[in-house]
Amino acid sequence: MGSKIGVVDVGGGYRGVYAAGVLDYCLDHGICFDLGIGVSAGSANLTSYAAKQARRNLRFYTEYGLRKEYAGIGNYIAKRSFVDLDYVYGTLSNSYGEYPVDYVTLARNPMEFVVVATEAETGKAHYFDKRDISQDDYSIMKASSAIPYVCRPNEVGGVPYYDGALGDPIPIEKAFEMGCDKVVLLLTLPVDTVRKPDKDQRLARGIRKQYPLSAAALERRAQRYNESVALARRYAAQGKVLIVAPDDTCGVSTLKRDADNMRKLYEKGYGDGAKIAPFLSE
Secondary structure, rough: OOOOOOEEOOOOHHHHHHHHHHHHHHHHHOOOOEEEEEHHHHHHHHHHHOOOOOOHHHHHHHOOOHOOEEHHHHHHHHHOEOOHHHHHHOOOOOOOHHHHHHHHHHHHHEEEEEEEEEOOOOEEEEEEEEOEEEEOHHHHHHHHHEEEEEEEEEEEEEEEEEEEHOOOOOOOHHHHOOOOEEEEEEEEOOOOOOOOHHHHHHHHHHOOOOOOHHHHHHHHHHHHHHHHHHHHHHHHHOEEEEEEOOOOOOOOOOOOOOHHHHHHHHHHHHHHHHHHHHHHHO
């Protein structure tokens, strides 16, 4: 029995283009994983990876992502969501859309696929899997990507969910629980970044009245992220985890979009993908 290899993509809004580059390198060079766990934008990246659609994510970030229908204040006024997740995962991604997900390939891919979201009522992580995806129903990705206050929560089965990063920002422990021997961790911030809670605290104020437990989880997110990176570094020292992270974000942030900068960050990710094969062969 061979090793079980996992990949964890933690997302990061438009910074997710870095991990999209890493995953495209993997597609181009035949690097496969037994398990993929996606958080927020990481779930979108891994959807295209599992569907074997190289460069699809790049187009979403650098072309579709600049459209006002994709993200903008008009969406927030009309739908209470700065990012229109129905547009991203419906209008663009459905079988009749502009760039459909190859659902048949996604469904047939033997890779286990887990998408992390956070129950809005409890603030706890929920781990969806492929059984929760069907043709033209990518609601679990919408749930995983619903940044609190910036987006309204997205419902799956009548239950409202927020971004997976509240409940489990870096789910490497989940990957090991699911039997992985080695995990490739895709971060979209430099590995020595210490996240600060200021922005999360501001967003938490906007949802505290309706979802107090999610607000509390959001206030703890930076601390949990920092602790999880420290844990990942300990695993890396043991040879169990490879952390693939940019040395610089090229001016791209969660909701700040510039096509040239995103392409630069993507190219960084593509180049860093070369680190994975040597780690897997150790």
